[in-house]
Amino acid sequence: MVFDARAIEIPLNSHVRYVDTGTIGEVVDARTTNGIDWVKLDKTGLWYESNRVELLEEKDIKKGSWGNKDLDIENLKENTMNFEELELSSDSCNGGG
Structure with a gap:
């Protein structure tokens, strides 16, 4: 048995929110290691x-949806990596003034 921040038991397949970041997910596994209780979330x-x-x-x-489309975490990660490879140049535009 593992318990949340409010001392409520967390059953498998329940949904939880990580208080530090707001990450929400379904609990797919739980365990106690060295006296510390852990839950594993499906989304991350x-x-x-x-x-x-x-x-x-x-x-x-x-x-997990954006408008009518389901969010695809792997697709978002891939798009982020593509954005990181973007090269910016100081001569690409002129300031008005």
């Missing part, structure tokens, strides 16, 4: 200390 695949997450009620869960 990362482990979070259970006392740093809050169990969400169904009404608090926002579906």
Whole structure:
């Protein structure tokens, strides 16, 4: 058994929010290691200390969508990498003045 920041038990397949960043995900695994409780979230695949997450009620869960399209995290990462490779030049535009 693992508990959230409010000492509420976190069942598998429930939704939680990481309080530091607002990341929301479904709990796909839970474990205790060296006296610390952890939960693994489906969206990030990362482990979070259970006392740093809050169990969400169904009404608090926002579906991962942007307009009518589902968010594709891998696609967003790829687009971010493409943006990082963008080269800016000081002679690309002139200031008005």
